[in-house]
Amino acid sequence: MKKIEIILCLALVLSFIPTGCVTPSVESLGVRAELLASARRGDPDFPDGRSLVLTHFSHIGQLVTSRDEIIYVVDRHSVTAAALSPHGQKFIMFFDEKFGFLGKIGYGDSAPLWCDGSKLYVRGALDRRFWNSAIDRRLEKIPGGNVIDVAAGFEGLTNYHAFAYGSSGGIEDR
Numbered sequence: 001m002k003k004i005e006i007i008l009c010l011a012l013v014l015s016f017i018p019t020g021c022v023t024p025s026v027e028s029l030g031v032r033a034e035l036l037a038s039a040r041r042g043d044p045d046f047p048d049g050r051s052l053v054l055t056h057f058s059h060i061g062q063l064v065t066s067r068d069e070i071i072y073v074v075d076r077h078s079v080t081a082a083a084l085s086p087h088g089q090k091f092i093m094f095f096d097e098k099f100g101f102l103g104k105i106g107y108g109d110s111a112p113l114w115c116d117g118s119k120l121y122v123r124g125a126l127d128r129r130f131w132n133s134a135i136d137r138r139l140e141k142i143p144g145g146n147v148i149d150v151a152a153g154f155e156g157l158t159n160y161h162a163f164a165y166g167s168s169g170g171i172e173d174r
Contacts, residue, residue: 032059034099035074042101043093047078054078055088061115066151070097073120075112076104092120094154102154110146113167118151121167126159 036057040046047054056077063071072095079088091104092112108127112120125144145161146168152158161168 031072031099032057035059035072035093035095038095038099038101039074039076039093043104045089051081052078052088053081060092060112060120063115063118063120063150065118065153067153069153071095071102071150071154072097072099073112073115092122092148094150096154105148118149119162120148120150121162121164122146122148123167125161 039057045052054076056075058075060073060075063073065071074093074095076091076093077088079086090107090111092107093104094102096102105126107122110122110124110126112122114121123146125146126148145159146164147160147162149158149160150156
């Protein structure tokens with residue numbers, strides 16, 4: 001074989017080897033874009049880009065209620081633009097299956113981690129000191145925990161403690 005044929009064969013073989021970088025699917029990019037557009041329209045406190053700047057907006061996953069309704073979950077962070085020291089807001093946001101904004105729950109350290117069925121696991125227990133919305137006040141009556149459960153739908157969401165390594169307290173949780 002000639003040198004050029006060997007190089008072409010090598011290039012063809014190497015083109016099939018994964019590089020370690022994965023391009024997100026068009027579908028997942030479309031879901032995030034829809035959720036972001038809905039958040040801008042539906043959340044009255046959504047960052048305006050001047051006094052409050054959006055710094056993080058990630059689609060965590062989706063939950064499924066007992067009625068097979070889909071609820072999308074987003075983690076949103078923003079910072080106050082004119083502040084001398086950085087501070088801002090963190091919210092777990094919820095959207096229906098048509099990407100309609102349902103509501104949000106404020107948090108500090110208890111970031112959303114993963115979705116499993118109707119359950120959203122968070123790090124540690126939800127931080128009640130950051131709550132200020134009507135949803136947050138509704139949850140004040142419920143003992144805190146590391147699981148937000150939407151089995152009864154968004155309006156019937158609950159919060160409780162479940163032993164889940166990585167979410168609730170370390171190796172003691174089995």
